[in-house]
Amino acid sequence: MTSSEEKDILNGITGSVNPGEVLALMGPSGSGKTTLLNLLSGRLMEPTVGGSITYNDHPYSKSLKSKIGFVTQDDVLFPHLTVKETLTYAALLRLPNTLTKQQKEKRAIDVINELGLERCQDTMIGGSFVRGVSGGERKRVCIGNEIIINPSLLFLDEPTSGLDSTTALRIVQMLQDIAEAGKTVVTTIHQPSSRLFHKFDKLILLGKGSLLYFGKASEAMAYFSSIGCSPQIAMNPAEFLLDLANGNLHDVSVPSELQDRVQTENSENDTANGKPTPAIVHEYLVEAYETRVAENEKKKLMAPIPLDEEIKAKVSSPKRNWGASWIQQYTILFRRGIKEHRHDYFSWLRITQVLATAVILGLLWWQSDSKSPKGLEDQAGLLFFIAVFWSFFPIFTAIFTFPQERAMLSKERAADMYRLSAYFLARTTSDLPLNLVLPVLFLVIVYFMAGLRMGAGPFFLSMLTVFLSIVAAQGLGLAIGAILMDLKKATTLASVTIMTFMLAGGYFVQEVPVFISWIRYMSFNFHTYKILLKIQYADISPIVNGMRTDSGFREVCALVAMVFGYRLLAYLSLRKMKLHFGA
Structure with a gap:
């Protein structure tokens, strides 16, 4: 509310x-x-x-x-x-x-x-x-x-x-x-x-948004003594001033004027507490400052100090002064992104996770045979797992990008360090070379251990397909993270999305009901799976596991559209948060 x-x-x-x-x-x-x-x-x-x-x-x-x-x-x-x-x-x-x-x-x-x-x-x-x-x-x-x-x-x-x-x-x-x-x-x-x-040198003491003191810090204690508030025991000056600002007068002398106010309030409210409330103390301190100090200080401030010409020009100019051109901003942020995030991408935990999965897959599908219908069906299962693994993995990595860097982006944009477009492009492209290394190692192990279609052409086409799937999935992760800016919500939404895409990907259920069959066309799992089937079995069978191994052109176009479409959505989401980033 x-x-x-x-x-x-x-x-x-x-x-x-x-x-x-x-x-x-x-x-x-x-x-x-x-x-x-x-x-x-x-x-x-x-x-x-x-x-x-x-x-x-x-x-x-x-x-x-x-x-x-x-x-x-x-x-x-x-x-x-x-x-x-x-x-x-x-x-x-x-x-x-x-x-x-x-x-x-x-x-x-x-x-x-x-x-x-x-x-x-x-x-x-x-x-x-x-x-x-x-x-x-x-x-x-x-x-x-x-x-x-x-x-x-x-x-x-x-x-x-x-x-x-x-x-x-x-x-x-x-x-x-x-x-x-x-x-x-x-x-x-x-x-x-x-x-x-x-x-x-100087001190401003605030209490509930009002000014209780402004002047030399060294004269603050003398001022409060002059209005009847002084510590009765040895105290840190800052502790004494904060007690006053909170309306706490323990171990502090109470001026007679404040004591009179307390007695008046007690008689009006028919109480006999005898102690000034924080509200009365605050009111007294504000009035004391306004009657004794405020007018003199305001007079001192009436005549502005002349600025030198350089500062005057900067103050009056409405334009932003960028420290670097757009290309320079992009280059600097790209280098910074690679240096900062290479530690995350190449941590021992991640390397072990990817390589261990690759070896396990290689052993499970060791030198599998695609010539028999049963062997072909088994290999199709491996291809579907590869399509799912290299969409699941990058989407959950990309989700953290903008929520984790929100504070940094807010701080640097508020200082006009760079344009949002330069940051966004540098941040999303600096991940690409980092994203390529582990999939190459993964596919080299799985491809040759599982005995998939030999030849430089099929191998490199499979690699390009996996890489395209990674970049598309990463785009969706960036978009979800940028829209929600909340890791718990983003992780939940991504889990539901990737599970839906996986189920509609054409492997588990080949006869998908019409009313939800459209989901498969939004699924990068589905398009990646179809392209991998085309690369491996186009010369063997026109239909594999109910999937037609056609030219693959539409699937490639769909993945490319996802690569740019999801990123555009992420960028527009950051743009909408303009005020939050001080842009």
Whole structure:
């Protein structure tokens, strides 16, 4: 059930941050920190958001993304690429097209040195099942992906989340170094240690979407003491501020004005609790800020700081600034796709699975004879299994493609690293050479062990048929994954689809009822099976297992149509998710 009721997530936020400064956005969970950060960085441009985002009175434009870096809370990186490869690909895709490939690669090396990643530059990033760099190094790589474009503004969402205090301190010190180089740094942070808190130049404290404090971080404690809220025991300043933002006044002095409000509310509600509720505390803090600080801060912000001509041109230009041409984007993404996914395609588990199946089939159909009707029927069963196996295997591999890479695609498209068409074509074609190796090994073993029709022509035609079936099945897997973007749903739908195709493929049931017989013409199993029968037995019998071994032209056309049709469907499905990918 959906509600059309509007909700104010952020209300009356005012603040400023200058080059050379680090601004921290603090507040409890649900206070609006990430929403504010996404709005400021241009990542959240939904039509339901009221108001406008301007940079020194200039409206936000897509070209401005080239001067803004955004580091997400989650470390979205490819696990099988090394640190150097990750940053090099980012440089090749994001740096201006005016730079040469060598200059872009040098910039990647410079960032590695700047972030202190030299020791692990040739180590894989790693992930859940792949050993790689440490958590702090992963976060530095994520930051490196953004500072590689030398941004004027750098936004970070919870950069210290999940890190120990020492590693978190190193990250914040690194942010200070970036700011001191003339950059403007804005970061959300949940509950920093006292050492971290004192590293920030400015602070915005949010509570339920409202501004409770903006100013120098070093003056925050003095401000809250001035309105009667000060800790009664030694406390981490960040912990004290978050308690206030949550309306929790344990171990905190209660100002007389707030105490009067509590007594008034108690008398009106006929209660004698005597403790201020979080709602009353929040209301008091918001009013205190608005009456004591807000007006002065707003006056300071009335006169915008003049921008230099280069940034002004970028801000006012509505065009995107692609770092590489379409062909370059495709080439870079193709190379990256092969490097990242070769580990999955050539894992020992997959190789063992394919080779073991091939040997078992070879032994079961060892030197089978197609001259007798019984032998021919047995061989037809083998051909049907090959057609099913090399549609079943790739479809379930392809299903994972887009759901697993959704976060990466979202992040990179939001940064305008490449066109969706270049990514899609590179992602779907980089799998083709990887998809060819194991089927060749499989067919070499099965073909000669089973004693299928000898000769270079029949063998290579069988190989081409299997490869065409693989690419068609892969297309269906890509389409299902792109449409549903949910692995459980996609796997279920693919299982039902492949089972239906298999049953309608003409081997188990030759006399398929008329009302469902049309399904076989959508089945790549059916078309692959017919072509394989044609290759093996066209000279022996015109009909095998009830199947007519005709020219095979229609079956080839049907498979080719599936290869392109399913991929087009997958691409259009990704296009429809435009808003989700920040395109």
